[in-house]
Amino acid sequence: xxxxxVDSLTKTYRVPVRASGLxxxxxxxxxxxxxxxxxxxEISFSIEAGEVVGFLGPNGAGKTTTLKMLSGLLYPDxxxxxxxxxxxxxRRREFLSRITLVMGNRNQLNWDLPAMDSFELNKxxxxxxxxxxxxxxxxxxxxxxxxxxxxxxxxxxxLGERMKxxxxxxxxxxxxxxxxxxxxxxxxVTAQRKLRQFVAEYSRxxxxxxxxxxxxxxxxxxxxxxxxxxxxGTLLYDGDLAGLSQQxxxxxxxxxxxxxxxxxxxxxxxxxxRDVDKVTFEVPRSETSRLAARLLADFEISDLTIEDPPxxxxxxxxxxxxxxxxxxxx
Amino acid sequence: MTALARLYVGWARIAIxxxxxxxxxxxxxxxxxxxxxxxxxxxxxxxxxxxxxSVGGFAPADLAAYYIVWTLVRNMNIVLTPFAWEQRIxxxxxxxxxxxxxxxxxxxxxxxxxxxxxxxxxxxxxxVVLTLVFRPALDPTWLEIxxxxxxxxxxxxxxxxxxxxxxxxxxxxxxxxxxFNLYFTAELLLSGRLVPLSLMPGxxxxxxxxxxxxxxxxxxxxxxxxxxxTSEIWFGLGMQVLWTVVALGLTALLWKRGTRRFAAxxx
Numbered sequence: 139x140x141x142x143x144v145d146s147l148t149k150t151y152r153v154p155v156r157a158s159g160l161x162x163x164x165x166x167x168x169x170x171x172x173x174x175x176x177x178x179x180e181i182s183f184s185i186e187a188g189e190v191v192g193f194l195g196p197n198g199a200g201k202t203t204t205l206k207m208l209s210g211l212l213y214p215d216x217x218x219x220x221x222x223x224x225x226x227x228x229r230r231r232e233f234l235s236r237i238t239l240v241m242g243n244r245n246q247l248n249w250d251l252p253a254m255d256s257f258e259l260n261k262x263x264x265x266x267x268x269x270x271x272x273x274x275x276x277x278x279x280x281x282x283x284x285x286x287x288x289x290x291x292x293x294x295x296x297l298g299e300r301m302k303x304x305x306x307x308x309x310x311x312x313x314x315x316x317x318x319x320x321x322x323x324x325x326x327v328t329a330q331r332k333l334r335q336f337v338a339e340y341s342r343x344x345x346x347x348x349x350x351x352x353x354x355x356x357x358x359x360x361x362x363x364x365x366x367x368x369x370x371g372t373l374l375y376d377g378d379l380a381g382l383s384q385q386x387x388x389x390x391x392x393x394x395x396x397x398x399x400x401x402x403x404x405x406x407x408x409x410x411x412r413d414v415d416k417v418t419f420e421v422p423r424s425e426t427s428r429l430a431a432r433l434l435a436d437f438e439i440s441d442l443t444i445e446d447p448p449x450x451x452x453x454x455x456x457x458x459x460x461x462x463x464x465x466x467x468x
Numbered sequence: 469m470t471a472l473a474r475l476y477v478g479w480a481r482i483a484i485x486x487x488x489x490x491x492x493x494x495x496x497x498x499x500x501x502x503x504x505x506x507x508x509x510x511x512x513x514x515x516x517x518x519x520x521x522s523v524g525g526f527a528p529a530d531l532a533a534y535y536i537v538w539t540l541v542r543n544m545n546i547v548l549t550p551f552a553w554e555q556r557i558x559x560x561x562x563x564x565x566x567x568x569x570x571x572x573x574x575x576x577x578x579x580x581x582x583x584x585x586x587x588x589x590x591x592x593x594x595x596v597v598l599t600l601v602f603r604p605a606l607d608p609t610w611l612e613i614x615x616x617x618x619x620x621x622x623x624x625x626x627x628x629x630x631x632x633x634x635x636x637x638x639x640x641x642x643x644x645x646x647x648f649n650l651y652f653t654a655e656l657l658l659s660g661r662l663v664p665l666s667l668m669p670g671x672x673x674x675x676x677x678x679x680x681x682x683x684x685x686x687x688x689x690x691x692x693x694x695x696x697x698t699s700e701i702w703f704g705l706g707m708q709v710l711w712t713v714v715a716l717g718l719t720a721l722l723w724k725r726g727t728r729r730f731a732a733x734x735x
Contacts, residue, residue: 250489
């Protein structure tokens with residue numbers, strides 16, 4: 139059964155438009171102009187229980203707006219959303235008790251008090267019994283190495299430490315659906331890895347459904363087995379990471395290692411890197427096998443590797459594609 | 469204990485812990501707030517002396533009693549200001565609240581309610597000093613003290629729900645300071661905060677009867693200083709209930725409509 143079902147979901151923001159200057163300011167008193175920005179434009183997808191999905195798009199693509207509609211923060215203007223069988227915008231207790239939304243760099247714990255005090259409060263908010271609360275608290279303290287952190291005021295923690303206690307606090311009620319919006323933003327590599335491992339472990343143990351947005355592709359590669367890509371509020375891709383490369387990257391890379399310094403190989407493809415005994419070049423995806431065979435036939439080659447381009451590069455190409463636009467009304 | 473009662477205790481506990489974290493800052497804040505009634509007291513006491521010993525039925529010792537009780541009522545009346553809603557929305561705090569399976573009004577009610585216990589404890593030494601300096605005519609009966617305890621919380625509820633409803637206007641437009649300032653000016657003049665209403669012109673007193681302000685401010689004060697009969701006290705408590713219900717109804721209506729429009733800006 140689908141944990142999340144989205145059908146033709148739409149959200150439009152109406153924002154006032156005014157040119158700079160006194161004259162424009164006076165004119166706006168009489169004649170207000172607005173611009174309708176369609177942040178999410180009839181997107182549809184479905185996510186099964188237990189799936190971990192990367193939700194990708196450039197800044198302003200509509201990711202956060204979508205997550206806010208899925209978590210019940212925003213009312214959609216059109217379409218259907220169902221999460222765990224609930225309509226999120228109704229914000230029923232049974233629904234809110236089964237989800238969580240974690241936004242990087244946003245505090246939900248009390249800034250002035252030790253995290254443990256906020257954890258205790260969450261126990262009351264989510265009506266957890268003592269045994270369930272203590273089991274979750276102790277498990278997360280161990281998994282995230284929070285031992286020495288939960289008794290310090292949150293304001294005294296580093297960003298990485300704070301994010302770890304934030305995530306622990308947000309999961310104490312063991313939500314079945316996690317919306318993670320840039321959870322690793324601003325964290326150092328070690329803290330990012332720790333958080334990733336924790337989310338993966340939580341999802342595995344609980345069978346939780348995770349929808350993750352991140353600008354760090356390492357997060358997506360490590361956690362998600364499926365990605366949904368949106369741009370200008372429109373769904374561009376829904377499938378696995380390998381398929382994303384096939385659809386949006388028209389090329390692969392071939393790296394050849396030779397016993398002697400490699401000669402000029404530009405007739406085989408566009409050279410993108412060269413080392414003493416190694417050359418990497420881009421070739422059209424459909425030509426890959428033929429060119430690899432020719433290279434092996436033409437030169438003495440000690441090693442040959444064919445790879446899809448790095449996922450960051452593929453995503454960059456996807457984001458560069460222009461789809462849709464804004465509508466202006468008076 | 470029900471789940472909601474446990475939650476109220478939890479939030480009140482957080483408020484108390486937080487206020488004690490900043491106890492020195494809070495104390496200075498409370499001392500600073502004493503300046504306002506002391507100025508009113510000095511001015512009106514001088515007027516009373518120059519008017520043959522009393523003004524509007526208040527002798528200097530009565531005015532001292534009024535303004536000393538004022539300091540407690542004022543502190544008890546501190547609730548979430550509508551201005552805080554602007555920051556709440558901009559900083560994404562409201563979004564965090566909306567994700568919890570409990571209406572945010574419970575949090576504010578419990579939080580500010582819990583804070584009051586700290587306020588009362590911190591107010592006592594200030595009241596002792598003011599009493600020694602200004603010698604108030606304050607000799608309440610136990611019954612008046614009992615009624616005052618109820619009216620004090622009644623005033624808190626009236627102001628809490630009225631300002632919560634007013635703050636919800638921010639869900640439609642984030643810049644509503646002018647409206648809030650208009651409200652606070654009316655409240656200052658027609659609540660008994662600036663001056664007892666009996667010293668105001670007749671038309672102002674009549675107008676005040678149709679507004680909630682005095683039930684949150686002057687009414688509890690006058691209960692303790694013995695200027696209300698028992699039947700007037702029952703009537704006043706009834707008015708507090710009435711205005712609380714009106715403000716709650718307005719809050720429910722605005723909340724239902726406002727959250728549909730809420731754009732969840734700033735996270």
